[in-house]
Amino acid sequence: MEKERLPVTDLSLRHLLEERTDDLQRVKAEYDNYRKQVRRDRMAVREIAVANVLRALLPVLDAVDRTCRHEPITPGLHDIADTLRTQLASLGLQSFGEKGDAFDPAFHDAVAHHVSADAEQLVCTQILRRGYQVGEHLLRPAHVEVVGPPRPDADSQLGHDREI
Structure with a gap:
C-alpha cells in the first residue's frame, strides 16, 4: 500500500526500497523472537x-513435621510450622503421598513391599516420608510402603519353574 503512493520512477530505487523494507521486517521479527x-x-x-x-528447605520442613508429631505443640511451634508451610506453599510447593494412593514409580519410592492376595494393584499403605513438587518439577519422591498382589513371575525368579 505504501509502495503504490510513492512517486518513485527509478526501478533500482524501488527495488532498493523493497529490499530495505524486507530487511526491516526481518530484523523486527528477529527482535520480537529474541524478546x-x-x-x-x-x-x-x-x-x-x-x-x-x-x-x-525440605529438611527443615521434615524436622518441623517430626517435631510436631513427637513433641507437645506449643503456640510458638504451631506458629512456626504454619508460617513455614504457608510461605513454602506461596512459592508453589505441593506435597503428595497419602495412605491409599495408587503406587506410581514416578512419584513414589517403595522401601517395603508386602504381598496380599486380596490386592488388585500396588497401593501405598504407609507414608514414611512425604514427597514434594513445585509445578512440574519433582523435588523429592515420597518414600512409601506398598501392598500389592503376588507377582506372577515370582516363582520363576526363585527357580521353581526352571527347566534343566
Whole structure:
C-alpha cells in the first residue's frame, strides 16, 4: 500500500526500497523472537532457582513435621510450622503421598513391599516420608510402603519353574 503512493520512477530505487523494507521486517521479527526467548529463559531460571531453594528447605520442613508429631505443640511451634508451610506453599510447593494412593514409580519410592492376595494393584499403605513438587518439577519422591498382589513371575525368579 505504501509502495503504490510513492512517486518513485527509478526501478533500482524501488527495488532498493523493497529490499530495505524486507530487511526491516526481518530484523523486527528477529527482535520480537529474541524478546520472547529472553522472557522464557528468565522464567525458566526463576523456576529452577525456586525449585533449588525449596529443595534445600525440605529438611527443615521434615524436622518441623517430626517435631510436631513427637513433641507437645506449643503456640510458638504451631506458629512456626504454619508460617513455614504457608510461605513454602506461596512459592508453589505441593506435597503428595497419602495412605491409599495408587503406587506410581514416578512419584513414589517403595522401601517395603508386602504381598496380599486380596490386592488388585500396588497401593501405598504407609507414608514414611512425604514427597514434594513445585509445578512440574519433582523435588523429592515420597518414600512409601506398598501392598500389592503376588507377582506372577515370582516363582520363576526363585527357580521353581526352571527347566534343566
